[in-house]
Amino acid sequence: MNFLNLSVLGMFLYFPEDKSEYIPAGITCVIFLIAAIFTMRAIIKYSKKEELKTKKFEDEVTNRNRRLKDDSLS
Numbered sequence: 001m002n003f004l005n006l007s008v009l010g011m012f013l014y015f016p017e018d019k020s021e022y023i024p025a026g027i028t029c030v031i032f033l034i035a036a037i038f039t040m041r042a043i044i045k046y047s048k049k050e051e052l053k054t055k056k057f058e059d060e061v062t063n064r065n066r067r068l069k070d071d072s073l074s
Contacts, residue, residue: 016022
């Protein structure tokens, strides 16, 4: 069974004699890496904006509840 798995997976390995065939794969890899970095930075930036909005809303609710509690005690 193990030999069968190795022989099937071995069919997909390909190491070209002409190393210039690696150039398109390298370019594609770099393009996707750059796109992934920009996407991650955009997600972090958006997350920080949402965090600030949530913190502001939380402070408003806390202040409103504190005022209601103070008014009910008076």
